[in-house]
Amino acid sequence: MDYPPLSDYGIIGNDDRCALVSRQGSIDWCCFPHLESPSVFAAILDANRGGRFAVSPAADHESSHRYVDRTNVLETTFETARGQATVTDLMPMTPDDEAGRFQRAIYRKLECDRGRVELDVAFEPRFDYARIRPTFERTDEGILARRDDERTDGIDDLLVLSGDCEFSIDRTDSTVTATAPIEAGEQRWIRASYGDPTPPSVDHDRVLDETKRYWREWVGGRRECPESIPERWHEMVVRSELVLKLLIHHDTGAIPAAATTSMPEAIGSDRTWDYRYNWIRDAKFTVQALHSTGHEREGREYFDWFVDVAKTDPEQITPLYGLHGDAGDEITERVLDHLEGYRGTGPVRIGNGAATQKQLDVYGTIVQAIYETIRFGEDVDVDDETWQSICAIVDYVCDHWDERDAGIWEFRGEHRHFLYSKLLCWVALDRGIELAETGDLRAPLARWKESRSAVRDAIETRGYSESADCFVQYFDGDDALDATALLLPIYEFLPPDDDRVQSTIDAVIDRLTTDDGLVVRFVDTDVRRDEQKAFLLCSFWLVDALVLSNRVERAREYFENVLEYASPLGLYTEKVDPETGQLLGNFPQAFSHLGLINSVTYLTRTLETEGDVDSADFQPENVQALFRRANASDVDDR
Template identity: 55%
Template sequence: MQYTPLAEYGAIGDGNTVALVGRDGSIDWCPFPHVESPSVFAAILDADRGGRFAVRPTSSFESVQRYRDRTTVLETTFRTADGEATVTDFMPVAEATESDDPLPAVYRRLECEDGPLEFEVQFEPRFDYAREVPEIEPTAEGVVALGDDERAVLSSDLPIEPSADGHGVSATVTLETGEQRWLALGYGEEIPFSPAAHRETLQRTVDYWQEWVHDCDGTDCPVGGRWHDLAVRSALVLKLLIHQETGAVCAAPTTSLPEDLGGVRNWDYRYNWIRDAAFTVRSLSELGHLAEARSYFQLCLDHCRQHDPAAVPPVYGLHGGGDLEERVLDHLEGYRGSAPVRIGNAARDQHQLDVYGELILAIYEAVRYGQPVTPDDWAVMCDLIDYVCEGWDEPDAGIWEVRSDPQQFVYSKVMCWTALDRGIELAETADGIDAPLERWRTCRADVRAAILERGFSERTNSFVRAFGDDDTLDSANLLVPVVGFLPPDDERVQGTIDATIDRLVTDDGLVRRYEGDDGLPGTDSPFVVSSFWLVTALALAGRTEEATERFEAILEYTSPLGLLAEAVDPETGDQRGNFPQAYSHIGLLNAALALADADRSSAGSSAPLGREESLEDLDASTEIVRRPTRSE
């Protein structure tokens, strides 16, 4: 069977898990009950044996997808020679039901606008990443799929019944103009079938998303203008990826979608990476979603309390620890034959120094938006910053989590400087807290001197990938002005931008991550977030016209629904890697914010992340509190 291009999927979710619905009406990926749980449908990883839940016309069709305005409710409209019908897919969040702990569920409404039109239903659940083929048995209102310790119940007013082999459902139905039919899939328990109740749940789901989403009247909007709708969609993607129970942000809702077709760079991204923290906090806060930003801030600190500062893992399960042991599912062929299919992620055991800077920067950003830091919080932060003083000059796996030997990555050192810099500023501007400021200032100066002496190459007029390199680039160094290590107009920043454009940018304007060995065979595709980093750096540097042109060029790769994967195939322009990717949408949001700030500035530039205003406005108390910003 054929595989659906990633750009032809829409994502729906309920704050616990996410399903991918193809433009052909097939749910090809859905783990239950949580996004990091084993899959029930995984046709995206094996078109023949992975399992799917499809609702589509029996005859040839054209289709188009769209989201209900400012929601994650997905509508797929099918047109055939005989008529037109729409399948509406959604997963109700807790707030859209009458239960505090609703059952995990997928609702599918089939509505015929122009009939008669014949549709088919294909229901093939495959539990535990398709390692278990359940038995399908009839119920009073549909069918139930029974595994050893799992069950999924499909209820409907369509004439569905088990197929002859007892492992699925295949049914057809003809709909007349104006006719509606429902399918309700409950995981674990049956969803009582009631079209009236389902319609109410749909409306409540729409209301929930429209009430949550950023809204403005067009005045003083941080991302007003031509990119507003894409920024709003990116915020909705991030919300889909935030676990409602813990506040953790999963990097993506999928596993093993390849960075390079046929290659081995296939990873499980259904976990929470600390490095997403600072940029997630800023982008959500700027759009007014302070509760999510503050929740993530507290989550990061809670993680750090559980570990010695020298052993803080860079990635966690969405419920805290969890089993992240990396394993291979040999029975699945992988998306378009790209094996191996992996679950778990060995990056949990890596030493990544940059996460300390990203964590402290996230806390600093949260403080700017009104989050109080208690004395207990400050004690955790001090321990982290003290460790940076001790360990900043160690080699590590870096932001790109290389599987080669650890190196002295320049970006890791920049983020160590950032941890010290923001920690010092917090300590200097708040009363009632103690910090070894003299030690921190001395260390900050040492880190800065080492970066400028050993991390910048006169030969390339650019920051390089690692200490000792003379001619190897890394797109992460585009963040040097973003975190305020050097001002955007510094010649070394401008040289790094120009070297990146000359060496890492493809003919289509996409940015590759880095040069040099990473311990893996093959090559990866240009990364979306790196491309947005270039836009942000250009905007900060006052090169606004160039930044705008590059931003608009990157946006050409967004899906028709405004979704982005991790990477883009430079040959075909197809999206690659896990989908949709939080880091890509965070990059889009922050690039849009940087361009909007540049447009508002007569000088055409903006301040680095977290430096738009001084923390001297902090209240003098043991709790670090800042005056509200415009977003509040």
């Protein structure tokens, strides 16, 4: 079987689970009961073995898909010679759910728009990352699919398939099939429910209406587009918000980097990682994006999550965490040899070895996120326990900032004095000092200030290359250039108009950037060979740095170009091939969507000021209301 391009996929989901649906109507990735649980459908990782839940016409056809306006409800339309049908896919969001009984389900509405269409249904669950084929039995509820091995962990993996179809069981192939002929005006419903052999009876149309209403109310009803920005920017921000909400874990507030594992950074590359974890480094950008789009509740829940992390012994703080709190050695990276990987690119990995890496940037990220949340106007109570935790982190940075680490890009087996890690150590010290001084809180300020000066001196003397005329990837790195140098003005280490900042931006444009504004992460480094694929977040960083530099025309040009690399549904992966436009990496990528939201915030503020900009214009208190021009009660059910 073929592998659709990632641009052919849409995502549906609810509080802590997601599914990827191809333009051909096949659900090729879904994990139950949670996003980080083992998969039940994984055809995206092995088209023959992984399992899928497909609905598509038996006849030759053309297909397209779109989201129902301002929702995460996906419609796939099929056109055949005899008619047109639409499959509507959702995971329900209902106000009267009982302990998730409704939510652990996939609903599929089959509807004929004109003529007559015969739809084929193929239900092929494969439990535990396709290591376990199910047994099937007919019950009063439908077809019960259950894993056929004995478990000792108390989890009962099962799916119940029900609907308005005559289902046939092929026990040899462990597949359930059906044919659903429908004529104009007719509709059928199919549902796959996880974990409950007797799922509750529901009114499917009511669930659909409530789910659409939920998403529209969450995103802000008929939220108007600010007059100063193009409608397309606004639409992309709304889609990015909806993607982030799908990824947010409703119990903990944690946000995984992506919904998938092992989507390769390049076809044929062995760089295939599990991204279903929350990386600490995302905190600043997440806080900024959630607050600037008006989602204070999610911002506060995320704040509570990383404050809990901050209360850990600094020595034990790790780069990434599971969505339910596991960390460090609890996260074991393993290879699934029985799966071939997307388009034959393996290995397929679960878990992530970076969980035990030493990454000094995490400390600055935590302090910055707390600092920024407070500046957004949140009624945050920095109690004594929280402040002591911050002090412990800043003290730890004083003692360890001059050590080598794996860096933001998580180089395995290669530790250096990476510029970005030192920058974030400076951020931890600088923001800690400001919190202490503005809050009149007790702290060893003399020690902190001495360390802050030492870090600054090291960055300016060893992190800047006179020969290359730019800041470099690691201390004394000569020509090694890394896109993280763009963050120096964004984190306010240097003013945007500093000559060294401007020459670094020019170097990034000259050496890392395509004509379309796509930015690769690094070049001319001996840490790892140069990358050929563009990293989308870095492309948005360049936009932000250009805006701060009053180079707004170039920033807008690049931003418009990068928008062209989104999927037809407005979704981003981690990387893109600049030559072909092929989307690469795990999908959809939270970091990319965060970058888009924040770049629109920067650009919008510039357009609203209609003149030269100053970095003060981009402080939290000045950007948080840019997209709150909504009449939240103005919601429809169409």
